[in-house]
Amino acid sequence: MPAAPEMPWLPAQLNALLAQQGHALLLEGPSGLGQFALAMGWAKALLCEAHALGTPLAPACGVCESCHAVQVHTHPDLLVLLPEAMQLDLGWSSADTDSASEAKRKPSQEIRVEAMRKMITFCQRTDARGRGKVVVVYPAESMNTVTANALLKTLEEPPGNSRFVLATEASHRLLPTIRSRCHSWKMAWPADAEIHAWLSAGHSTAEQVQGAMQASGGRPQNAWELLQSGFEPQAWSQLPRQLLQGQAGLLAAASPSQTIAVLQQLCHDVMAMVVGAVPRYFSQDSLKPLVAHLGAQTGETITQQLQQGGQSPRQRTLERLAQWSVDLQQAQRTSEHPFAPELMLTALLDQASQALQAKR
Numbered sequence: 001m002p003a004a005p006e007m008p009w010l011p012a013q014l015n016a017l018l019a020q021q022g023h024a025l026l027l028e029g030p031s032g033l034g035q036f037a038l039a040m041g042w043a044k045a046l047l048c049e050a051h052a053l054g055t056p057l058a059p060a061c062g063v064c065e066s067c068h069a070v071q072v073h074t075h076p077d078l079l080v081l082l083p084e085a086m087q088l089d090l091g092w093s094s095a096d097t098d099s100a101s102e103a104k105r106k107p108s109q110e111i112r113v114e115a116m117r118k119m120i121t122f123c124q125r126t127d128a129r130g131r132g133k134v135v136v137v138y139p140a141e142s143m144n145t146v147t148a149n150a151l152l153k154t155l156e157e158p159p160g161n162s163r164f165v166l167a168t169e170a171s172h173r174l175l176p177t178i179r180s181r182c183h184s185w186k187m188a189w190p191a192d193a194e195i196h197a198w199l200s201a202g203h204s205t206a207e208q209v210q211g212a213m214q215a216s217g218g219r220p221q222n223a224w225e226l227l228q229s230g231f232e233p234q235a236w237s238q239l240p241r242q243l244l245q246g247q248a249g250l251l252a253a254a255s256p257s258q259t260i261a262v263l264q265q266l267c268h269d270v271m272a273m274v275v276g277a278v279p280r281y282f283s284q285d286s287l288k289p290l291v292a293h294l295g296a297q298t299g300e301t302i303t304q305q306l307q308q309g310g311q312s313p314r315q316r317t318l319e320r321l322a323q324w325s326v327d328l329q330q331a332q333r334t335s336e337h338p339f340a341p342e343l344m345l346t347a348l349l350d351q352a353s354q355a356l357q358a359k360r
């Protein structure tokens with residue numbers, strides 16, 4: 001996937017952050033707004049050697065020795081902690097996970113204890129280039145309890161010249177004590193026009209950009225990834241009708257975790273439509289056949305309703321959809337290690353048919 005162009009909504013946020021004091025930052029907000037890029041921008045600015053020591057901080061120059069070292073991932077005073085599974089995606093794969101026994105293991109989704117050990121050692125030694133040291137943790141919610149507590153101790157008694165930037169897409173999953181030790185920064189949601197202009201730089205058509213924006217719930221980085229993976233707006237809008245007819249549509253080519261994510265979006269939107277709210281990921285038009293179908297299922301007599309415990313048909317539909325949502329969350333937890341991906345897809349589609357009372 002080609003690297004995305006610089007996100008134009010980040011520089012103003014970086015300037016605001018650099019004007020603040022504090023040794024620990026927490027960048028919070030939903031995924032896809034550029035948390036990691038902003039965290040790296042902050043770290044790079046702190047380490048940049050273009051400005052004289054003691055003068056106000058400015059965004060990194062990009063050309064000094066320090067900036068170059070950050071770019072090639074060899075800066076001795078920068079430690080970037082990522083789950084293994086993300087290191088490759090973000091171009092930060094570390095050499096020390098390449099040993100034979102490690103290579104066989106599936107890359108971890110967590111920031112593991114070894115990473116914290118590295119962090120503690122890193123914080124205890126003196127800086128090599130005289131600008132202090134910076135630790136980047138992303139996504140901060142991927143620390144397990146042990147690593148989070150190790151970090152907490154370091155945040156409570158920060159070694160003299162270490163600073164921290166934690167970026168998270170789920171701050172509610174962080175230890176409250178970690179949140180309270182950090183200066184919080186809520187990621188700004190860029191204007192639609194700004195996102196459109198940024199996404200269009202990837203040579204997608206206006207229709208594709210519009211469709212990807214909707215399918216990603218308006219989160220720019222997620223929309224960018226969709227476009228890079230060949231997103232087709234038509235296939236997306238056909239999916240609800242296809243599922244109703246017992247077809248897999250674009251899910252036939254998706255991984256289990258992608259399938260679950262799409263079905264969760266669909267479940268959310270169908271529930272929204274059933275209670276009369278506006279859907280977020282699919283257009284109202286594309287959902288209409290599904291919602292009409294669910295409505296048609298509810299033409300029961302009062303006697304039948306009473307036999308069902310007095311619940312209204314709509315209530316039962318909502319309960320079925322809510323149960324589907326719970327089932328999808330459970331499936332998500334096992335989707336990283338499915339025993340047989342094809343079987344999982346079939347099971348997920350069966351589940352969807354049942355929730356939507358579709359053909360199978």
Ligand SMILES: [Zn+2]
Nearest residue numbers: 048061064067
């Ligand atoms: Zn520089």
